[in-house]
Amino acid sequence: MDDSCCTPADGTAMTAGRAEEVAALLKALADPVRLRLVSLIASTAAGEACVCDLNEAFDLTQATVSHHLKVLHTAGVLDRDKRGVWAYYRVRPEALAAVADVFSSPALAGVRA
Amino acid sequence: MDDSCCTPADGTAMTAGRAEEVAALLKALADPVRLRLVSLIASTAAGEACVCDLNEAFDLTQATVSHHLKVLHTAGVLDRDKRGVWAYYRVRPEALAAVADVFSSPALAGVRA
């Protein structure tokens, strides 16, 4: 009867609740436009970018870019700072680090060779 | 006229093409069920799991679990290995490492404090 089929999990796996959290964060980042937005903001010398610049970087409506920024902000990836007429966004490094941690953690990446 | 508003990007940002690639990978992972699937498989002693186990771990139809496995396989996150009647999936560590790398890279995470 060899091994029926199963190699049971050892309880190390991610809980359903944590999976929901991580999925929410990933969903915010799983879009080409939003990835480029984050990348653009992160690559500025000041560590922040104003919406006027971001609008011009894409072939999209101002409404659409604003929507993407809102999604990233709601997910905790970006911080908003309105100064005068202009709005500035900056990256929250903890959010990105959280993603890096999940996929560097032995529980996931540590599939021992 | 102070600083009109802009802090221009320095060309370090992610290209549109790369953003598409990364987004495709993230989209495959940005789902609670799929995250748990990957986690379950990665946490097995053998580094692989058969579909019969995975089906029982969720309150979902066998068709739905199979669909999620296909998405992960197509995205390059999982390897499939059909042995006899049973199908075994294992995690491709490179795929997860790729995600970890993107979000550890100075271009994104290196927003200096």
Place this chain on the structure above:
DNA sequence: CGATCATATCGATGACTGTCGATACCGCCG
């Protein structure tokens, strides 16, 4: 105050996606 400009919000629309039941495919066992 009124005009103007930057940004956010709203409502609509077309595309995509997670889920299901049903069914097809394919090794296996008797």
Place this chain on the structure above:
DNA sequence: CGGCGGTATCGACAGTCATCGATATGATCG
């Protein structure tokens, strides 16, 4: 060979999402 059981695929449906044009909000300038 015929039936059985595990897995993948198909078609449908409901919910979500990216995008847009139009409009609201709110700060600045003349």
